[in-house]
Amino acid sequence: MKVNQDTIKYLASLSNFALTDSEADRLESDLGEIIKYISQLDELDTDGVEPTYQVFEMENVWRPDEISEQDAAPDALLSLTKTTQDHQIKVPQVL
Amino acid sequence: MKTASKEISAVSLVEEALEKAHRYQKEYQPFTWINDHAIEQAREIDNRIAKGENVGRLAGVPYALKDNFLSSQGETTASAHILESFTSPVTATAVAKLESEGAIMIGRTNLDAFAHGSSTENSYYGPTKNSKDTECVAGGSSGGSAVAVALDIVEFATGTDTGGSIRQPASFNGVFGLKPTYGAISRYGVVAMASSTDCVGFFTKTAADLNLLMEVCSGQDAKDLTTLPDYYATSPVKSGSKKIGIIKDFDNDAIDSEIRTAMKTEIIALEKAGHEIVLLDMPALKYALAAYYIIVPAEVASNLSRHDGIRYGFRSNSSSSLGELYQNTRNEGFMPENKRRIMIGNFVLSSGFYDAYYLKAAKARTLIIEEYQKAFSMCDFILAPVSPNPAFKLGEKVNDPVSMYLEDVMSVPLNLAGLPGLAIPVGKNAQGLDLGLQLVGPRRSDRALIGFAEELETINQQEKA
Numbered sequence: 001m002k003v004n005q006d007t008i009k010y011l012a013s014l015s016n017f018a019l020t021d022s023e024a025d026r027l028e029s030d031l032g033e034i035i036k037y038i039s040q041l042d043e044l045d046t047d048g049v050e051p052t053y054q055v056f057e058m059e060n061v062w063r064p065d066e067i068s069e070q071d072a073a074p075d076a077l078l079s080l081t082k083t084t085q086d087h088q089i090k091v092p093q094v095l
Numbered sequence: 096m097k098t099a100s101k102e103i104s105a106v107s108l109v110e111e112a113l114e115k116a117h118r119y120q121k122e123y124q125p126f127t128w129i130n131d132h133a134i135e136q137a138r139e140i141d142n143r144i145a146k147g148e149n150v151g152r153l154a155g156v157p158y159a160l161k162d163n164f165l166s167s168q169g170e171t172t173a174s175a176h177i178l179e180s181f182t183s184p185v186t187a188t189a190v191a192k193l194e195s196e197g198a199i200m201i202g203r204t205n206l207d208a209f210a211h212g213s214s215t216e217n218s219y220y221g222p223t224k225n226s227k228d229t230e231c232v233a234g235g236s237s238g239g240s241a242v243a244v245a246l247d248i249v250e251f252a253t254g255t256d257t258g259g260s261i262r263q264p265a266s267f268n269g270v271f272g273l274k275p276t277y278g279a280i281s282r283y284g285v286v287a288m289a290s291s292t293d294c295v296g297f298f299t300k301t302a303a304d305l306n307l308l309m310e311v312c313s314g315q316d317a318k319d320l321t322t323l324p325d326y327y328a329t330s331p332v333k334s335g336s337k338k339i340g341i342i343k344d345f346d347n348d349a350i351d352s353e354i355r356t357a358m359k360t361e362i363i364a365l366e367k368a369g370h371e372i373v374l375l376d377m378p379a380l381k382y383a384l385a386a387y388y389i390i391v392p393a394e395v396a397s398n399l400s401r402h403d404g405i406r407y408g409f410r411s412n413s414s415s416s417l418g419e420l421y422q423n424t425r426n427e428g429f430m431p432e433n434k435r436r437i438m439i440g441n442f443v444l445s446s447g448f449y450d451a452y453y454l455k456a457a458k459a460r461t462l463i464i465e466e467y468q469k470a471f472s473m474c475d476f477i478l479a480p481v482s483p484n485p486a487f488k489l490g491e492k493v494n495d496p497v498s499m500y501l502e503d504v505m506s507v508p509l510n511l512a513g514l515p516g517l518a519i520p521v522g523k524n525a526q527g528l529d530l531g532l533q534l535v536g537p538r539r540s541d542r543a544l545i546g547f548a549e550e551l552e553t554i555n556q557q558e559k560a
Binding site: 001018041044055071077 | 181182184185186277278291292317320321323379382385386388389396400403404405406407408410414415416417419420421422423425426429431434435437438439441442443445448451452454455456457458459460461462464496497500511512513538
């Protein structure tokens with residue numbers, strides 16, 4: 001897998017980064033090196049091996065479907081944002 | 096550890112800790128914030144002690160909190176610009192448990208931003224310096240916590256270990272560091288890095304203190320459905336002779352010669368103490384680092400997508416549309432290493448590459464788990480180096496991501512398998528830098544692992560004498 005500026009642009013868009021040109025240049029070589037390193041997994045024979053996604057030993061953990069008291073009140077959460085209006089978070093124009 | 100009583104006041108313990116914290120901050124920078132209100136909490140503890148109340152097992156004990164634990168005391172920054180000015184309305188379960196036993200947080204400690212790194216150099220606030228040599232790194236990501244304990248500012252500190260972030264800085268600074276079994280301690284209120292390997296743990300000056308902290312903090316939590324049912328206090332501890340596994344090819348040139356010598360010295364001491372050494376062949380472990388740097392970035396990319404500048408933290412003020420606001424905030428708010436990991440994560444998860452990278456790594460993970468299961472059918476614990484080198488120079492690896500990742504080669508395998516690991520100090524090298532080794536045990540063997548570390552602590556003290 002060869003990393004070029006098109007790869008970096010694509011990954012920056014997936015990651016929601018407005019990269020500068022010098023950052024994009026630097027990332028091209030850094031990501032190229034990292035991908036070269038992780039590609040050594042090709043050597044490992046994994047035929048017929050099942051994947052593992054988590055190491056938690058339990059199946060489902062159930063809780064009653066009831067509304068319980070929350071640790072943070074809506075007002076406390078709303079106070080964390082930069083700008084509010086009419087008890088809602090205000091952001092730049094969407095459309 | 097020293098607790099407050101009618102004879103020793105909490106105020107005196109906290110005053111001493113705060114004085115040291117301020118004194119060392121300039122030279123070592125272990126803290127992102129020092130809690131001068133701690134004195135008021137100490138007074139309250141003393142008042143309760145005077146009334147004859149039972150304050151708890153950690154009465155008046157000053158501790159340091161890695162700055163990726165939420166608590167309403169001070170801003171939780173995760174040493175990242177994007178969490179600037181974020182004061183949490185909620186408190187992590189682990190913090191609540193420590194404080195309900197009387198522990199007093201005297202400061203928040205520095206880390207690589209979002210715990211991405213092995214040196215604490217990726218902090219937005221600048222690096223923490225090594226406790227023995229200020230030209231060397233503290234290790235990471237929990238560098239500030241390790242240094243706060245090593246400088247004797249606090250009795251203990253919290254950490255998180257996703258791939259070695261407790262054990263490696265512990266070994267770089269000559270303190271004990273425990274990464275418990277995955278799911279032993281609640282992660283509610285801890286800034287997420289990689290959800291399938293993140294663990295809460297501790298730095299202490301003795302192995303016995305780790306036992307006390309596990310008794311206080313472990314256990315199932317309704318707020319974190321990935322906590323295991325309570326097992327710690329009732330888990331078995333086998334007495335007498337143990338079988339200690341050593342991975343056959345540890346004695347190779349990729350590992351620092353003084354670390355190899357420390358391993359050999361420890362092996363001789365263990366045999367002398369009546370333990371049996373078992374040689375292990377674990378060929379899949381060499382692929383653990385590659386698998387780790389696929390699986391963890393994938394989870395990082397997903398977990399860190401929530402940081403967008405809208406609901407809390409830093410927000411870029413130079414955007415005319417919502418899309419631009421997200422992109423500018425994330426670009427200005429994340430450190431270069433955060434960006435590398437997020438982009439690698441999105442790469443290995445993207446269509447066309449998922450099978451070759453993410454799925455392949457998930458299969459490698461199965462092989463690594465099976466290799467450990469086989470090993471623990473032959474031995475009780477594994478003894479291994481924590482990292483291939485002792486603390487390296489500041490700036491030496493920070494611009495070369497792969498060489499920095501290679502420092503994690505011996506710490507990450509057990510995270511992929513969810514196993515507990517415990518770093519123990521084993522002396523110093525010729526330059527006076529600390530050396531450490533790690534003990535690894537099967538899942539849920541934390542209590543036995545700590546017990547064995549206590550035994551090793553005694554053996555090592557006798558050897559030195």
